Amino acid sequence: MPSAERPSLPSLHATEVPGTGPLVVFLHGLFGQGKNFSGIAKALSPDFRSLLVDLPDHGLSGWTERLDYTVMADAVAALVRERAGDGPVHVVGHSMGGKTAMQLALRHPDLVDRLVVVDVSPVETAGTGEFAHLLDTLAGLDLATIETRGDADAALAGPIPDPTVRGFLLQNLRKDDTGAWVWRANLAMLRRELPAISGFPAGDEAPFNHPVLWVAGERSDYVTPERIPAMRALFPRARLLTVKGAGHWVHSERPDVVVEALRAFLG
Incomplete structure (x- = not known):
């Protein structure tokens, strides 16, 4: 232990x-x-x-x-x-x-x-570039402008064209107690720790x-x-x-x- x-x-x-x-x-x-x-x-x-x-x-x-x-x-x-x-x-x-x-x-x-x-x-x-791209893209999404999950999906369609991948990632999107959209995953830490993850x-x-x-x-x-x-x-x-x-x-x-x-x- x-x-x-x-x-x-x-x-x-x-x-x-x-x-x-x-x-x-x-x-x-x-x-x-x-x-x-x-x-x-x-x-x-x-x-x-x-x-x-x-x-x-x-x-x-x-x-x-x-x-x-x-x-x-x-x-x-x-x-x-x-x-x-x-x-x-x-x-x-x-x-x-x-x-x-x-x-x-x-x-x-x-x-x-x-x-x-x-x-x-x-x-x-080797090769964590794809994960870096996904983490950066999610972190860069302005959640204050999102009203529905569909809005988030549309905003991510350009940098993440595969709808299956977007659907998987958007499972991490939820509303907090105030009704604001937030990510379940600790995106900033995971991005910083990609070398450890790999x-x-x-x-x-x-x-x-x-x-x-x-x-x-x-x-x-x-x-x-x-x-x-x-x-x-x-x-x-x-x-x-x-x-x-x-x-x-x-x-x-x-x-x-x-x-x-x-x-x-x-x-």
Whole structure:
């Protein structure tokens, strides 16, 4: 657990999808929220119970001053112990959430039974230009001029032409208690901490020797042959599944394949 010198653990919001079977903890990626996995969790119910976590600086969870994967993993560990005792539980993480999930398994192996890492590797991720562009674009939107969500969508259509991406990002837009539009995500901190988001902390933890399913999108470059040795060093029982036709958001693009894979792996 974190030492006295490290930041206190942020509060985490989580929603439970009921079921009678083992608990599956879902961790989303950058710009996401726990509810992004609602469809997957409902498809697994009632054979599995799911916990959809809002990671720090996203959704309804607390904000922090800096991004730290070890702090994020420890915060998730505290939440799991609160909701599920000493576990163990299954953990599914995508992208940033996948790096958090890997840290959780390495730092708290007693809590994790089976691990699923979706389209990310335990190495520094090159090329954060797209994320920088999206963060800058959202932060640059003058929310005082926005009356409806449709206004925001129209204002973002130029710099972010893909309507699916805009729809995903606009899930972060909400009204506060005064009726003013605000962003759920901590945009300024996330922009500043992009190098940390793209990295992966080097620790002295022992390899995680439980089964790991490593899911990659065929059209994504987050999982490549060059990254396999780093994954195997930390997760020697990892097995790679490449989902045809999918990009980085595998669970959104091919939910049928992901549900089938989770049922087979976690069952």
